[in-house]
Amino acid sequence: MSRGRLPGLGNINKTDYYELLDPQPELTLTYLGTAGFILHDESRCVVLDPFLTRTPLMTTLFRRLIPHADLLRQHIPHADEVLVGHAHYDHVLDAPLLCQQTGARLVGSPAVMQVGRAAGLPDHQLCCTEGLEDIACGTWTVRGLPSRHGKAILGKIPFPGDITEPPPWPPRVHELRHGQVLNWWVDTGSLRVVHIDSADFIPEHLQGMQADVVCLCAVGRQYRPGYVREVVELLQPRYILPCHWDTMMTPLHDEPQVLPGVDLPGMLDEIRALGVQPLLTPILGQQRLKRAATA
Template identity: 60%
Template sequence: MKRLAGLRPVPADWYYRGVLTARSGAAGHLQLRYLGTAGFVLSDARRTVVLDPYLSRPGAMRSLAARLIPDTALIRRVIPHADEVLIGHAHHDHILDAPDLCLQTGARLIGSRSTMMVGHAAGLPDRQLRETAGNEDIACGDWSVHGLPSRHGRLMGRIPFPGDITAPPPWPPRMRHLRHGLVLNWIVRTGGLTVAHIDSADFINEQLDGHRCDVLCLCAIGRKARPHYVRDAVQRLRPRWVVPCHWDTMLTPLHAEPDQIPGVDLPGFMEEIRQAGAEPLLTPMLGDLYFPCQY
């Protein structure tokens, strides 16, 4: 059935297999863990920042026809600790699990007004909510984060579930309740390295100008949705490494074999990254990369 729908598994030999920096837990390194979809955990000995966590991943029928219920036990197992949770936009595959993660860990939820409405709906107290319209530095311990206003990419010519969430939605929500709201790209400054996160298939060139990063987490769908997507992102942010994200279908269980979103060409995406002057690092689901804090 998956093959009839055009879904293809990712061949194992596409994944990055070199030793990038260090063994797990080594001091002086930034750990990046890929959660699937647009999700990442960034951590060092001082701080843990989570971006767009989406672990529950209900199947297609439940996503379309039922209320979406976070898998609390799975969230606890995979992300036992967090200090901040950053949301790029409020679609279900970016925000559904974030309030539950914050309730479990005490982390702050940081994002747009729509993100705050979702946090209120899920029962987060005000002290764990930090709204931003972007273009401001937000201190996160010794780290800081900076949201860059952006826009959501078009899929098959349309933006899915556009608009803002202006009041707390029903909780648990249905997919249609979670409109994207303000879209934010994130710049995360860890003290040693800077990580940029682009979680959708479009961005605003001028918002990226003047910013630089060492590691760029880049949405693979964008290569098909927007002309010069890879070139523009890499030339403006000048990363040394690019980690593809949002290439898997988001519908398979977290620990199952992932499938590529139809139309995503990972080899072509990685080749474009190389041609733009950066090194692509395709990471398995729940795979870890370790970057030296100084290089």
Template identity: 30%
Template sequence: MSRTIARLRRFALLLALLLIAAALFLAVQMQRRPALAGLNDLVLPVAPPQTGELRVRFAGVSTLLFDDGETAWLTDGFFSRPPLSALLGKIAPDVPRVDAGLKALGIKKLAAVVPLHSHYDHAMDSPLIARRTGALLVGSPSTLNLGRGAGLDATQMREVKSGDSLQLGRFKISFIASRHSPTLWSDGNGHEDIEAPLSAPAAASAWREGTVWSLLVEHEGQRILVQGSAGFVPDAMKGRPADVVFLGVGTLGQKDQAYRDAYWRETVQLSGARRVIPIHWDDFWQPLPDGATQPLAMPYLIDDFGSTLSDLQARAKAEQRELKLAPLWQPFNPYPKARP
């Protein structure tokens, strides 16, 4: 009996040591990430706001503020950025962080907030932002169930389906159904909906994908494609030209060459864009810096943005396109200069 107890104790000790070692390994690996120093030449210059001229501001993941001095609207608006450890329990919008994010972008009033899909890292803060700014919450039935769960009135929500468009001042936004980047949690083919009003706090998994959107934004004769996730529907952009692509690249660093070829073809080449601006590459479990410093990239354990960036630079150079990074928080002109 005593020998059995001794063996059990040794086994328990060994198991504990293995768990500690695994935890230490993960902790170290989560700190290893691509260094972004030396990329200043890729960052677009700040362009002061000018009435009638489109300016965009970037706030991490795929949060983009579009503003022409008359009308402003926002994709996603994800500012809470709960740490990875928080995902073991329930999460909810971090109100002070949301208010600070709106202040950093100079937002007081919005015409609309448009989640690119309904995962928490896109849509969790959107209903609160709609309430704070008077914006329409626009999206799929899943997104609207987030609004209902947050107590938004039906008049402040707009459901859209693929092929619909929305006019906001001089902006026309067309909604094109896309796919999520294939991951351990999403195969990129089907999707799960939020089928009833969802109130926070809730488990991160409760923010189900819903419809994944590609947005074609038209403004004064120029077009911008916003691709929030590194997935695609073949030929979806055929016959839909764009001058600029905000290209979601999350997990693209873990994809093989064939997938990268297809993704580039279906977004950049089919649209004909001359400027490509990567988005959704940063570590959204870390808070955003207050200044103009770029956010931290995802750890190598999750993605390899360094590899993605090198690949995109090579593709852009070979096809005489521009590959640029967006400055954080600051307004910039998204359009490439006219060719001589």
């Protein structure tokens, strides 16, 4: 396998791409690439960390970042809530425009709210949380779980710090500091999903938050010892969907590239060894899930 190519090519068996396509799903998850997901059932559509714009490297480093409106309309035509785990550009950039297009609420930390204000969202579309509180989303319940950002670049946290006033808009990449980091616990009434969008977490805030599905940042495995094992022990999931394994600078419809240092085959093997089913999902691929049958 050539270094950094699409998982599933070369010596990664195509069966590593595992789709659960129940004909009568109680929850459908769509992977958007990076840390992004759409969760929806018949009553609700919640989007997490959407980033379809995926600006090229030179644009990211040297220009102001403009969300790609057409891609958002094409792939996310409807949303009720948009949850953002932290305010780095590859998590928050597209969220305000998606809220403008769909009328969704933007849910996130005070830093995320400042980004929403910068982009022109009105107060009634802003839902600020510092975590540890239940937020009603129709019949669903969402809770932010305080977390921390991983030291993901040369042992350091990229663009650390907070956003305490609306940044310039459109922003430059360094103007979107991470602010408070939140994982998300989403209870649809049928299934529970935990979304971990960074390479670290705070164990005490995952303790007791059982999940059927964990959307888990693949980068964390190379920086935090016991990352996958501890998540499984704390959350007891049936399924883990690896995310944030792809470079966020490859255009959405091009062949994705794996981030340097991410060992997807090793991660999948470790998940299986822990008794959990990994669901490696292609970008824009879906998982259609039902709750576990009870005895």
